[in-house]
Amino acid sequence: MSTEITTREGRAExxxxxxAFVEKYxxxxxxxxxxxxxxxxxxxxxxxxxxxxxxxxxxxxxxKSWMVPDDDGESVPAKTVTGVPVALISxxxxxxxxxxSGSAPDCRSxxxxxxxxxxxxxxxxxxxxxxxxxxxxxxxxxxxxxQASKCKEQRVIFLLTGDLLPVMVVIPPGSLxxxxxxxAFLFKKAVRGVKRGDGSVSSAWLRxxxxxxxxxxxxxxGQEYNKTTFKIARRLEPVEVERVSAYGQWVDGLIAAQExxxxxxxxxxxxxxxxxxxxxxxxxxxxxxxxxxATAGGRAKGR
Numbered sequence: 001m002s003t004e005i006t007t008r009e010g011r012a013e014x015x016x017x018x019x020a021f022v023e024k025y026x027x028x029x030x031x032x033x034x035x036x037x038x039x040x041x042x043x044x045x046x047x048x049x050x051x052x053x054x055x056x057x058x059x060x061x062x063x064k065s066w067m068v069p070d071d072d073g074e075s076v077p078a079k080t081v082t083g084v085p086v087a088l089i090s091x092x093x094x095x096x097x098x099x100x101s102g103s104a105p106d107c108r109s110x111x112x113x114x115x116x117x118x119x120x121x122x123x124x125x126x127x128x129x130x131x132x133x134x135x136x137x138x139x140x141x142x143x144x145x146x147q148a149s150k151c152k153e154q155r156v157i158f159l160l161t162g163d164l165l166p167v168m169v170v171i172p173p174g175s176l177x178x179x180x181x182x183x184a185f186l187f188k189k190a191v192r193g194v195k196r197g198d199g200s201v202s203s204a205w206l207r208x209x210x211x212x213x214x215x216x217x218x219x220x221x222g223q224e225y226n227k228t229t230f231k232i233a234r235r236l237e238p239v240e241v242e243r244v245s246a247y248g249q250w251v252d253g254l255i256a257a258q259e260x261x262x263x264x265x266x267x268x269x270x271x272x273x274x275x276x277x278x279x280x281x282x283x284x285x286x287x288x289x290x291x292x293x294a295t296a297g298g299r300a301k302g303r
Contacts (some may be wrong), residue, residue, distance in 0.1 A: 021240055025084060027164040030245045034164065034250065040106050050258050050265045051111075054167045056081065058175060058214070063223040068167075081212045082233050085205040086248040087158035087255060093263040094119065094151035096134050105263040107136065112153065119151075132186075146221050148173065155179055156266060157205070158251050159212075160244075166251060169212060170266055175228035182230035194245040196250065206244050207235040 022029045054069050065077035092109040096118070107117030107132050114121070119136055121129025131137050134151065142148040155171040171179050186204050189286055193201040213229040235245065255262070 017239055017243060018237070024162065025160055026162070027160055027166075028084075028240075028247055030243065032164070034247075036143050038166065043075050048165075048254065050168070050262065051145055051256060053165055054160075056167050056169045058147065058170070058172055058228055061216065061226055063226070064214070066212075079213070081159065081161075081167075081169065082209065082238070083159040083161040083167075085157050085203065086160045086211050086244060087251040088203045089156045089262070090154075090254060091156070091262060092131060092137070092151050092153050093103075093267070097269075103264065103267075104261070105267075107151065108263050110259055110262070144221075146219050146223070154266070156262070157212075158248075158255075159210075160247070169228075169247055170268070171228055174217070174225055178227055178229055194241055196245060196249060198249075200249075201247050202248055206248050207236055208232055209236060 017028070017030065026032065027034070042048065044194070050123050056066060056068055059065070059067060063077075065079050066081050067075040068078045068081060089110075090112050090114070092112055093105040094107040094117075095103070096106050097103075105117065107115050107119045113131055115123075115126065115129050115131055115134055119126040119129070119134050119172045120129070123129065126134045126136075131151070135141060136151040137149050137153075139147045139149055141150040143150075152173055153176060154173070157169040157171065158166040159169050160166045191204040191207055193204045194206055197200055209232075211231040211233040213231065214226045215229050216224055217227055218224050258265070
């Protein structure tokens with residue numbers, strides 16, 4: 001369970017991953033060959049795509065907890081979601097319909113700057129194709145009596161938890177102020193990305209274990225909604241960061257190969273959370289779990 005790290009002086013050294021870290025995040029075990037396991041489980045010609053990853057979305061206002069998959073794939077409530085971000089993407093998506101139902105966006109942007117589709121370059125209503133010029137990006141363009149834009153700006157965090165594949169946590173427009181405040185905090189603390197062998201630099205988030213929570217807010221129209229909160233659970237050790245960066249580079253490859261389908265995958269038809277989740281007097285779910293298998297009361301689940 002050792003991996004090579006590069007010191008500040010540029011020397012390559014071999015360091016050992018902490019056993020507790022590998023136990024918590026088995027995907028980061030250097031002895032685990034992800035490609036070999038994929039071949040064994042999916043067979044010849046079997047391709048992994050982003051649609052195979054579990055999506056976790058901010059729940060509607062009537063729910064006080066995230067809904068996350070347990071070991072059997074069933075959705076269970078969790079007050080927080082903790083894990084290691086291995087990739088992070090920013091995007092915009094616009095559908096003419098208010099109910100996309102898994103269809104591809106009518107217009108999208110994978111860089112938050114240039115639209116591709118109905119309002120892309122050369123289009124009648126947005127000839128420049130720039131998101132800053134687009135009428136669908138204007139506040140209130142959703143025509144819902146709120147300041148929401150028809151074109152949704154999102155972040156997607158690929159969060160590694162206790163499985164070999166990360167989950168996709170979708171950060172919606174209402175949570176972006178909290179996201180950007182947390183990113184500004186990382187900037188102020190000089191948290192930097194990781195330089196890779198190919199010359200690229202990873203997101204600074206790959207140096208962290210983060211805890212995602214929920215808080216209630218009310219929009220100007222008086223409608224309540226949940227938004228994501230962000231907290232550093234732990235700063236990773238250098239040897240852990242190197243391993244996370246290597247795994248993240250593999251995830252980046254998956255994302256790049258399916259860049260055009262990301263909006264479709266993110267919005268594709270997931271069932272709403274069950275309304276039968278039992279809550280206690282404090283408003284917390286009775287059977288609350290975390291993604292690493294421990295319940296709120298400390299009981300192990302499925303491990």
